[in-house]
Amino acid sequence: xxxxxxxxxxxxxxxxxxxxxxxxxxxxxxxxxxxxxxxxxxxxxxxxxxxxxxxxxxxxxxxxxxxxxxxxxxxxxxxxxxxxxxxxxxxxxxxxxxxxxxxxxxxxxxxxxxxxxxxxxxxxxxxxxxxxxxxxxxxxxxxxxxxxxxxxxxxxxx
Numbered sequence: 001x002x003x004x005x006x007x008x009x010x011x012x013x014x015x016x017x018x019x020x021x022x023x024x025x026x027x028x029x030x031x032x033x034x035x036x037x038x039x040x041x042x043x044x045x046x047x048x049x050x051x052x053x054x055x056x057x058x059x060x061x062x063x064x065x066x067x068x069x070x071x072x073x074x075x076x077x078x079x080x081x082x083x084x085x086x087x088x089x090x091x092x093x094x095x096x097x098x099x100x101x102x103x104x105x106x107x108x109x110x111x112x113x114x115x116x117x118x119x120x121x122x123x124x125x126x127x128x129x130x131x132x133x134x135x136x137x138x139x140x141x142x143x144x145x146x147x148x149x150x151x152x153x154x155x156x157x158x
Contacts, residue, residue: 052155054107
């Protein structure tokens with residue numbers, strides 16, 4: 001039921017863009033709108049903007065992420081964890097191994113793992129869905145919506 005509701009919401013958003021209801025120059029707004037439509041379908045989902053290139057080709061600069069809150073005990077290798085690192089930054093990187101009482105994470109394009117282990121104390125959730133964006137525009141509506149969305153880093157390991 002949930003999946004069909006989400007698909008209907010996304011289909012309607014796609015039809016609106018195809019019909020010209022959402023301008024082609026506002027792809028950030030379209031990605032944000034689609035992500036918010038998915039996140040509104042169930043509790044525990046939030047929307048964040050990615051910055052950085054460590055997770056390319058899966059997502060990169062100005063991608064819009066839907067993050068699902070989960071218990072750290074449910075993490076598994078291959079999931080993309082969103083967590084707060086030891087520097088206080090929100091990061092989205094792939095879970096690569098179980099280590100002690102946490103999980104080692106690394107960006108797809110990073111040659112080493114992050115120095116912060118993901119655990120119940122710093123896990124915000126996992127990436128549930130991604131929506132591509134063509135990126136920043138100078139001024140206009142798109143730049144206004146971007147500042148209202150929390151940012152998560154997909155960057156070199158720290």
